Amino acid sequence: MGKERLPRVVIVGGGFAGLNAAQALNGAPADVTLIDRRNFHLFQPLLYQVATAGLSPADIASPLRHVLRKQKNCRVVLAEPIAVDLGKRHVKFEDGVVIEYDWLVLAAGATHSYFGHDEWEKIAPGLKTIEDATEIRTRILLAFESAEYEGSDEARRAALTFAIVGGGATGVELAGSIMEIAAKTVVQDFRNIDTKTTRVILFDGNDRLLTAFSPESSERAKRTLEKMGVEVRLKAFVTNVTRDGIYVGNEFVAARSVLWAAGVRANPIGASLGVPLEKSGQVKVEPDLTVPGQRQVFVVGDMASVVSGGKRVPGVAPAAIQMGTYVGKLIRAELGAATSRSPTDLPSRRPFEYWDKGSLATIGKAKAVAEIKGFKFSGYFAWLIWSVVHITFLISFRNRLIVMFNWAWGWFFFSKSARLITGDSSMRIDEVKANEVVIGREVSNLESPRL
Amino acid sequence: MGKERLPRVVIVGGGFAGLNAAQALNGAPADVTLIDRRNFHLFQPLLYQVATAGLSPADIASPLRHVLRKQKNCRVVLAEPIAVDLGKRHVKFEDGVVIEYDWLVLAAGATHSYFGHDEWEKIAPGLKTIEDATEIRTRILLAFESAEYEGSDEARRAALTFAIVGGGATGVELAGSIMEIAAKTVVQDFRNIDTKTTRVILFDGNDRLLTAFSPESSERAKRTLEKMGVEVRLKAFVTNVTRDGIYVGNEFVAARSVLWAAGVRANPIGASLGVPLEKSGQVKVEPDLTVPGQRQVFVVGDMASVVSGGKRVPGVAPAAIQMGTYVGKLIRAELGAATSRSPTDLPSRRPFEYWDKGSLATIGKAKAVAEIKGFKFSGYFAWLIWSVVHITFLISFRNRLIVMFNWAWGWFFFSKSARLITGDSSMRIDEVKANEVVIGREVSNLESPRL
Secondary structure, three states: OOOOOOOEEEEEOOOHHHHHHHHHOOOOOOEEEEEEOOOEEEOHHHHHHHHOOOOOHHHHEEEHHHHOOOOOOEEEEEOOEEEEEOOOOEEEEOOOOEEEOOEEEEOOOEEOOOOOOHHHOOOOOOOOOHHHHHHHHHHHHHHHHHHHOOOOHHHHHHHOEEEEEOOOHHHHHHHHHHHHHHHHHOOOOOOOOOHHHOEEEEEOOOOOOOOOOOHHHHHHHHHHHHHHOOEEEOOOOEEEEEOOEEEEOOEEEEOOEEEEOOOOEEOHHHHHHOOOEOOOOOEEOOOOOEEOOEEEEEEOHHHEEOEEOOEEOOOOHHHHHHHHHHHHHHHHHHOOHHHHOOHHHOOOOOOOOOOOOOEEEEEEOOEEEEEEOOEEEEOHHHHHHHHHHHHHHOOOHHHHHHHHHHHHHHHHHOOOOOOOOOOOHHHHHHHHOOOOOHHHHHHHHOOOOOO | OOOOOOOEEEEEOOOHHHHHHHHHOOOOOOEEEEEEOOOEEEOHHHHHHHHOOOOOHHHHEEEHHHHOOOOOOEEEEEOOEEEEEOOOOEEEEOOOOEEEOOEEEEOOOEEOOOOOOHHHOOOOOOOOOHHHHHHHHHHHHHHHHHHHOOOOHHHHHHHOEEEEEOOOHHHHHHHHHHHHHHHHHOOOOOOOOOHHHOEEEEEOOOOOOOOOOOHHHHHHHHHHHHHHOOEEEOOOOEEEEEOOEEEEOOEEEEOOEEEEOOOOEEOHHHHHHOOOEOOOOOEEOOOOOEEOOEEEEEEOHHHEEOEEOOEEOOOOHHHHHHHHHHHHHHHHHHOOHHHHOOHHHOOOOOOOOOOOOOEEEEEEOOEEEEEEOOEEEEOHHHHHHHHHHHHHHOOOHHHHHHHHHHHHHHHHHOOOOOOOOOOOHHHHHHHHOOOOOHHHHHHHHHHOOOO
8 A cells, every 4th residue: 555545534615614624634644525415515594596586596695626736635525425334434426426535524405305395396496506596586587577478467467476474584585585576676667567556575483584683683673674565475385286276274365486594404315324313314422523422523503403502503604604614623633543442442522513693684775684792773774784794705806896886886876797598498488378369459559558 | 548658678688888888778758677687787808807817806896786776767587588479579588478569679689600510609608708718717627727736747637738729819818817916926836736737728720829910910910919928829620529628630649628719609599580690600780780671679799790981890898888879879869750740741760880999909907909090019118098998998997906906916917816616616626636746746746755
């Protein structure tokens, strides 16, 4: 063998947790492999702005290879592992290929949960990937397009009704943004419809929005949304979702666009560990974020269920960053040491501690809520804090400039720069219009224009 | 009927020709309907920069409704007509719906032609739409990804070989950009491959590149490309395209990525007119751009074949803009007059005259060729002219700023900001790697890293 083999650190997932773990190992005597099915790190907190046409995908994405280009001990593998074999110490891919590890960091994230009704996903997409975001963008823009040519008032109202399920940060941000698009951005663009009549209804099963915040901030967010025209429906349980609308209890709400921002379901790779999971699939990890009984296997970010300071650590970006950095530094400190000692001789570990920097959620232009160390802000000042924090944490300087520019532009002109209907939209608009001779109506309208 | 019906002007296509025709009718006493299958106007001359990860789709696209929002006599219809019925004076859609016209402007553009081998399209995509551009971007980026994990030198070389068919502006621009990506942008990003060994081969059937230019500029462009490392193969006729590479005459060139930038095929809606067409499907129009025998039906832009000043008007953006404006103004001048007079009494029309502003093609950073009124430029100055012209003609002020910013950034850092592999890339990389245990090799490599 000649030269001694370096310890192999395998990190699954290039989100906040995985990327920060990799970066904490920069220069360490290890072979680090970062595996992700995508070639970029995604700044998920701003994904809703891609879905609502404010930003382009590239503005919030950074190629992982580029971010890690100078970290010579780290290679990037574009692939999606499906299982971990703790006995053989490798991760497996669909084609039977494996990658062996000495240290493993699982950071494959989570997605939304449809509470056992996965069939709703096609009708009511969630917002976790770039493709989700451009799909939702296309749906929002097509909703106005189809409303413009609807034959009946009823169908037009349904086309102009957006139902959003889930009153967390994503749901609140989507609701506010869609209302702004309808009331400001596209208001001059159509000839047959008044986009100001758009209904945006935000449903949540809890008795308040933004449960991560204090009741006071929740109430402020609700009032702000209602002032903008959003209907907020609390203690509302979705019982069915169809192409025509949404059932809340026994009530039917006609809505052509249903967006999903509720529930959490961790990446299924956690299940292959064979250790206790939360109902949502998160791995119940030890205080040092290890899998029980596995000193060199960690689960971090949205995949991990862990308590710090008596409270469950929330599935937010700052927590993922802190977990990733904690694990990266821990591995770095123990590299080489671990294998050469007897189990009783292992270094003791300081448990992971979550440092809660506060909570932020934006609602619209100059509208946000913020809670930082017991202080509660709302309105313009909270929005400013939100903006500065999000710009600061964007991964590349270039993206910071571009996003700032786009925000400044949006501020002055209320315009949305990325209003592209992409994908096979012509087919979909046909589908949307299936039962209406919509363009026929358009022609007959020319006789007596409603201009 | 009460109020007299306004004349209906129907414009098919929201590209340069169609949009300029619509804008020339701003405020005219007419009901203008602009039909496009996409909801945005695309600045096609910069599409190759989306395909090569330099710009985001939204940077070169403007929503048609937004562009025309203040033109109250114009409505936008998101649909794709399939035929024109000259007798019934309407355009038809797939579902049987029709839109009637008094004046018709066909501006539905053209795409590449595979010279009777449409089966090559799947392997060798052309570059005409946003989806084409993001597909090509994904393929270029995946080529490097798969090369990184190829098991054999031969397969690695094929993965790092890009064949581009067609030496017009698009082919030259793609060749130069891909070479820059390989030699500058991603050069630090990979661990197993040296991306500087990338081969870019540009094939053209003619005896020189850029036939719209003088032989002198063609030669300069060729020398510039060759200096960058691009192989230019002239008088090269493609006889077959397969997943493994491209056949030029009897010679086989192994190349996993083949891009198509050759040939012209006009939108097939022209065929429904039942008038003489060019072989490429363009409608042979009268000097006033009308369909023979149809005084109120025009064909403009890339769909039209017309001679001006003894030369065929080229399929370039300035020609499309001029045709669109010419027809828009012509209709505007004759609105109302046309139907009320006898055929012998019709106003005479000044024929369309193409004003050749010159030709521009960019090759790489500070590398371009330009010919303006007999003056020939190349290198940095030509590149400056190219840049200023393209920024100037971008449709919105916002896009101008964003594109300028991205160019400035690219200038200093040679970085490409939109390096996103989107769509179902994980599946495709599996397909690409089908016969190689690539990640397995990666693992075995860890034993003796080639870092």
